[in-house]
Amino acid sequence: MESDAAVEISGLNFRYGDRAILKGINMRIPRGSIVAIMGQSGCGKTTLLRLIGGQLQPTDGRLVVEGQDMNTISSDALYKLRRRMGMLFQFGALFTDLTVFENVAFQMREHTDLPESLIKDLTLLKLEAVGLRGVRNKMPSELSGGMARRVALARAIALDPMIMMYDEPFTGLDPILMGVIAQLIRDLNSALGTTSIIVTHDVQESLRLVDYVYFVSEGVIVAEGTPDEIRASKLPYVHQFVWGEMDGPVPFHYPAPSMQQLLTGNSLHSW
Amino acid sequence: MLNKLRRELESIGSLSLDLISGIGAVFVFLLLTLRYSGTSFQRFSLTIREIFYSGVLSLIIILVSGLFVGMVLGLQGYETLQTYGSSESVGVLVALSLTRELGPVVSALLFASRAGSAITAEIGLMKATEQLSAMEMMAINPIARVVGPRFWGGVISMPILTAMFIGTGVLGGYIIAVLLIGVDSGAFWSQMNAAVDVSHDVLNGLLKSFVFGLAICSIATYQGYSAAPTAEGVSGATTRTVVSSSLAILALDLVLTAFMLKG
Amino acid sequence: MNRATLNLWVGIFVVGGFIALLFLAFKVGNFSSGNLGETYGVSAHFDNIGGLKAGAPVKSSGVLVGRVVAIQFDTKKYDALVTMRLDKRIPFSNDTIASVLTSGILGEQYVGLESGGEPEMLKDGGEVTHTQGAVVLEKLIGQFFLSKSQEPAEASK
Numbered sequence: 001m002e003s004d005a006a007v008e009i010s011g012l013n014f015r016y017g018d019r020a021i022l023k024g025i026n027m028r029i030p031r032g033s034i035v036a037i038m039g040q041s042g043c044g045k046t047t048l049l050r051l052i053g054g055q056l057q058p059t060d061g062r063l064v065v066e067g068q069d070m071n072t073i074s075s076d077a078l079y080k081l082r083r084r085m086g087m088l089f090q091f092g093a094l095f096t097d098l099t100v101f102e103n104v105a106f107q108m109r110e111h112t113d114l115p116e117s118l119i120k121d122l123t124l125l126k127l128e129a130v131g132l133r134g135v136r137n138k139m140p141s142e143l144s145g146g147m148a149r150r151v152a153l154a155r156a157i158a159l160d161p162m163i164m165m166y167d168e169p170f171t172g173l174d175p176i177l178m179g180v181i182a183q184l185i186r187d188l189n190s191a192l193g194t195t196s197i198i199v200t201h202d203v204q205e206s207l208r209l210v211d212y213v214y215f216v217s218e219g220v221i222v223a224e225g226t227p228d229e230i231r232a233s234k235l236p237y238v239h240q241f242v243w244g245e246m247d248g249p250v251p252f253h254y255p256a257p258s259m260q261q262l263l264t265g266n267s268l269h270s271w
Numbered sequence: 272m273l274n275k276l277r278r279e280l281e282s283i284g285s286l287s288l289d290l291i292s293g294i295g296a297v298f299v300f301l302l303l304t305l306r307y308s309g310t311s312f313q314r315f316s317l318t319i320r321e322i323f324y325s326g327v328l329s330l331i332i333i334l335v336s337g338l339f340v341g342m343v344l345g346l347q348g349y350e351t352l353q354t355y356g357s358s359e360s361v362g363v364l365v366a367l368s369l370t371r372e373l374g375p376v377v378s379a380l381l382f383a384s385r386a387g388s389a390i391t392a393e394i395g396l397m398k399a400t401e402q403l404s405a406m407e408m409m410a411i412n413p414i415a416r417v418v419g420p421r422f423w424g425g426v427i428s429m430p431i432l433t434a435m436f437i438g439t440g441v442l443g444g445y446i447i448a449v450l451l452i453g454v455d456s457g458a459f460w461s462q463m464n465a466a467v468d469v470s471h472d473v474l475n476g477l478l479k480s481f482v483f484g485l486a487i488c489s490i491a492t493y494q495g496y497s498a499a500p501t502a503e504g505v506s507g508a509t510t511r512t513v514v515s516s517s518l519a520i521l522a523l524d525l526v527l528t529a530f531m532l533k534g
Numbered sequence: 535m536n537r538a539t540l541n542l543w544v545g546i547f548v549v550g551g552f553i554a555l556l557f558l559a560f561k562v563g564n565f566s567s568g569n570l571g572e573t574y575g576v577s578a579h580f581d582n583i584g585g586l587k588a589g590a591p592v593k594s595s596g597v598l599v600g601r602v603v604a605i606q607f608d609t610k611k612y613d614a615l616v617t618m619r620l621d622k623r624i625p626f627s628n629d630t631i632a633s634v635l636t637s638g639i640l641g642e643q644y645v646g647l648e649s650g651g652e653p654e655m656l657k658d659g660g661e662v663t664h665t666q667g668a669v670v671l672e673k674l675i676g677q678f679f680l681s682k683s684q685e686p687a688e689a690s691k
Contacts, residue, residue, distance in 0.1 A: 055408070082408055083410045087408040093401035093402050094402070095406075096397070097393075107411075110409070110416075319540065319544050428547075434555045434558060437562075441561075441562055465564065465591070465637075467564070469564065471589060
């Protein structure tokens, strides 16, 4: 069953012990598209990425990645599938004991028998793509956060993946770097036809970048649509999120006894 | 009163259960490591690197401690043996205590706090910074690529370090007893030579240290791999490595000694 | 750290460990005596073995010629049966005397062999019939006092 969807999810549930993280997720990510999964911190976005990457198993529901059912996939097939996936971690996750060059060359060395000269050329090419050929001999600890993330991006695309997953690619970057990373994601997509899944809570940057958006709140998809539809959405949750309002359906306060009760001493024991 | 007693008993019960499940978890992890050990030997350069980090970098502390332990043994042994008029036997005392007990145990304790803690901290930090996750996503098994070489590097280093510890210890005893106090050099060596049995003392001592190495490295890798991915998680895991490996060394030493003396 | 330096250090480390092992085997322990090469077994009955243990040396004129491999209690003769393995290159005569001796006053106990004059040599599985058990300190002191108490009587004769 070959479809044009890179990832297909239907009725997916995931729970940690007895805590439900994801509830009844339905999603369809076409090949070659850029899709954003948005929501507050802790709403289960990263869990969703880990499920797609096969690092977690769904509790129930269907999850198909590149035609492979992730519920029944063998570990060999999973490893084969992962060679065609790339993932950019939030803080880069560069191997701290290897140089920048070795980080990017890592997968080629592990998975291919390419001659050293070819590995060198390919690695420098990937580093050039993120504009960091000049730092190839530095250790990751010598890089700034933004540079580390670009190196991590070069490493993630080392084997030209068919699916790229980005975990909070914009967090903690200054606006210029944000633009740089966004441009890189777009270039990759058009040059290699890669399917991109971006998990983020940076609304404005991603709305400019992506084809389709899913909003996740407390483990449920509450809204979806193209960027224009999202901007025009009247749903209070989406509106609050997109326009960054402080109070709305998502309360500013963590549930607690009211200040008044506290001050009159009526509920001291509940402290 | 009865309630208090009950609570105490409950806490003892849960502690013993924790201990047993902890040992079980380490053992399962050891089996997993062994299962994916192919990489450590097919790409031996990975293991060589870890021998450098756990073995070569522990050399200084091992050699210096060995020298001092040997010197103290020489001094104490001489003082005690002199009262029986057999100060020439000081060599025997130094060599036997080092090969049978102090060498394997002290070098293992030092190794646990020097290299074991470093292994835990490194693997724990790799986990906390998602490096292990990243590796998994690159279709590389972190147990084969990260845990295996560190485990084997440590296991290989341990007996080598112990042999060096015992060697420098004997030299330390020689320095004190022969060079400084003036015990006859010939008697020192010949009595030692006659009393120390190669298979019974030296090889058994190294066998002990090999077992200690297995215990330390499986505890250290397990603690690193299962550490909570936070700063406190890693520091807690590092402490646990040192504490539980030290206890494991002492407990295993008792068991092994009992078997070796019997056999 | 570049790979060549790393390999060099690990090489030095392993060689150092090997040297330490050789030192332990030959200088600290006695590898050549711990490993006798080809051996033959003999047994001997002793009335008392004192503190002799399996693994103790067997010496002749102070030279190590073998080791004690097992000590059992013989329920037929009600004494100790000691099995030894001796170096094949050193034959002993059939009338060899075996005794349990002590090196120094507090030293370890060993079996001393003194070859006799018979031309017939001990074979593998043979038995040393002339034996002398360990000297028990209490008996020795008892004998000493006994002889002391008899001295004045002899002197007055």
